[in-house]
Amino acid sequence: MGYKKPSFIEGIAEKLGIIPNLHKEGYQEIDNDMRHFTDEEVAQMYENFPPPEKWDNWVEYNPKVWPRKEKITYQIIPTTCFNCESACGLTAFIDKETQEVKKFEGNPYHPGSRGRNCAKGPATINQITDPDRILFPLKRKGKRGGGEWERISWDDALDTIAIRIRKAIMEDRHNEIAYHVGRQGNEKFMNWILQGWGIDGHNSHTNICSSGARFGYNIWYGYDRPSPDHAEAKFILLISAHLESGHYFNPHAQRIIEGKMKGAKLATMDPRLSNTASMSDYWLPSYPGTEAAVLLAMALIILEEGLYNREYLENWTNWKEYLKARHTDKEVTFENYIAALIAEYKEFTPEFAEKESGVKAEMIIEIAHKIGEAGERFASHNWRAAAASNLGGWAVSRCLHFLTVLTGAVGTKGGTSPNSWNKFKPEQPNPPKPQKKWNELHFPKEYPLAFFEMSQLLPHMLKEGRGKMDVYFSRVFNPVWTYPDGFTWMEMFSDESKFGLHAALTPIWSETAFFADFVLPMGLASERHDLNSYATHGGTWLAFRQPVLREAARRNGNPVKLTYEANPGEVWEEDEFFIELSWRIDPDGSMGIRKHFESPYRPGEKITIDEYYQYIFERVKGLPETAKKEGLTELQYMQKYGAFEIEKGESYKKNETALSSEQLEGSKVDPTTDVISKNGKPIGVMINGKACVGFPTPSRKNEFYSQTMVDWKWPEYATPTYIKSHIHNDNLDKSKGEYVLVPTFRLPTLIHSRSGNAKWLVEISNRNPIWMHPDDADKWGFKTGDLVKLNTDIGYFIDKVWVTQSMKPGVVACSHHIGRWRRPQDETGNRWATNTVNIDGDGKGGWKMNTISGIEPYESDDRDSKRIFWKDGGVHQNITHAVHPDPISGMHCWHQRVRIEKPGKDEKYGDIFVDTNKSHEVYKEWMAMTRPAPGPNGERRPLWFNRAFKPDISTYYIDKEKDK
């Protein structure tokens, strides 16, 4: 350890007073002054997070007053990040003197993120100190959308909303109440509330996000998302930019790099040279929508060259069913199965895949060999990207899982598990029964297989008069901006006969909150309670998001009763809000609602937030024992560490779990299929004489052949298939300048519409130009910065061109998250990120938006708001997209057919036009592609399919009398 002497230059500069004299006598009075340490030692120190025993009294120097030495004593309290679904661990550093949160760092005790965060985690500090944040409940004055608000009390808001909900339930109008969520992240809390009210009122954003991928996985093995074991893999295939963005990407990214450091190879399929592709060993710049063709070509190579895992295929795919259904002339032997597979996919040669995708045949062959060699250690991921962008996008994840099945890498070490194997499910107090209602505004008959609520169609269904929303909660949800066809949302939100009461539960202003009746401020990462548990690797963990100032107050002996008493202003949280609302809906308990929200410890009294979580934590495997060792209750343990590891890695091959003798008692084995059933329900399958639990499918195996697809009128998709996308080259007219626009990619520093209030993030990323390859730019005569007009099916937007070799020729792309706006009447709101725009409607469905001014510096308590140097807030692209619901998965198919042209001389950057009549026509065109319920036995949905907030089984049968 050596003290660094001043250099010659430093000595002179100090003497002349150009820099402070850091070397004068007595300056080094602190032992651990950083300059006593070598660079390596300093690096080591930063590896070491403050130990938990010092979290209540942690002293650091204030870096802002350097070189003055000013100590700050912090209380460190863990929580979890609220900026993407990963819910990485954060620790809030609270100044003990001022009781202000000063910064956020990672939480090394969080098993998913292990102390690491992306840029958006620490930027939480910007969000909680944002000058434009909403601090008090607001009610609109004047016309909806008029921009005028008045402050009200929480009591006013609760009473008004509760009376209206109570009336709707009493009048059997349950389906007019809905809660529409941007991203849940609270592990079953809202099931408890909404099912407690007896309504089928959950609506989510999932059909604009991940239901395509979910469907493709589910149809194989009854689980709807993958949990790749990257750190143990030998070969990793990503169909996305997952190393830099996407679900669970930070926890996954660190494990992908771990895998790579141990020798794994990484391949990325993406038409864009993303940061992920640039870190990969193989980049496959496939033409959008052709990914399944490439995957099937790899499958064919694995089959033809015998690189498959025979034992796995024989035991864990329903091959006998396939041969019996599709090859009645053949004997049911495994050899015939393989031969039939090779015949089925014979057209998917590497050359065919190259012709479709543009990816070189040699690369496809090489990767197929690597996947075959990796065997059980082949990890892969597809979540949004291709599965979320194309007609038939769900077939991409289905074909990707095909490779996992062929190599026997399902649920193995270094392979890809179902996410439910690595996810905690809470047991809640006084749990309600499933609701006896089915809301056809969420799951209409046209989409019996849709994997989540058809939320993107809600405004069109309201327009058609299929129903109304009497009480509608939007919760951290911004469809006007994030969804396709935002003008139709605006039209419907503005109509009080469609949306009776709209309460926006949100931490920040959004384009949707502008059209609410109540804007109710909800907490950010450090201001709310939530449970989180995600499949980030081969283990299971639970994390606790908590309001850190409330927790600090408790530890310091000043407990508060409700979270808004400790938060800034009167910012609250959904947990306490909905418990309180439930009591006001059913004040005397006569509706049977209140009983669910009574204390499990104090009968008849209202449950407190601490009681809710204590009840759950008492039932977490291993937590009571661990907490006891420290002399803590289960809740206190979670308040202290913010996370608990329920199961370390090694949770592999759970399908092979043996059924217990108790489970087997009274069961029967089907002699043809080997499926074990009990009380009419399949519970497992016999594999080589062993009763295994298997997968939750009808065959209890991976279903290469899906009788479900046949039964529900899609026999052509009974086996994994390549479906030509709506933006396939065959569907574009190049002579008219038609291109495919990839509008889905994320910038690593932003997250949909959640990060517009984070100045550091917006400073880094604030424009969304059109990525264009130099060959295309030359063809059109564009150079970087030129204006380009992109005509969609329902309108156009005008953006700037960015000429880059990172884009596949023939394809253009535009990022998410940017193009945020407010209108002149919306005085504040995300001013780091918003353009001020003018919106004009012609009253006949024609809407224009144009930019009045870009981002500008402004006066506020935050001195940085005067220092804003960026001006260009980008362009809102999604609002010019029509809805494209995939007829099977229900997923919105994001990719756009666009016609490129140069703008006219009066057209300006940021100009937007949309005709909502056209958008309604496009909605009808896509609806016409569906094959509606009922399916077998009058079912409205396959009984074995999961469904969000699954209702009572009696609701699964279409009432034929009522429907006449």
Ligand code: SF4
């Ligand atoms: S990946 Fe980043 S934004 Fe997502 S939870 Fe982790 S720190 Fe937050």
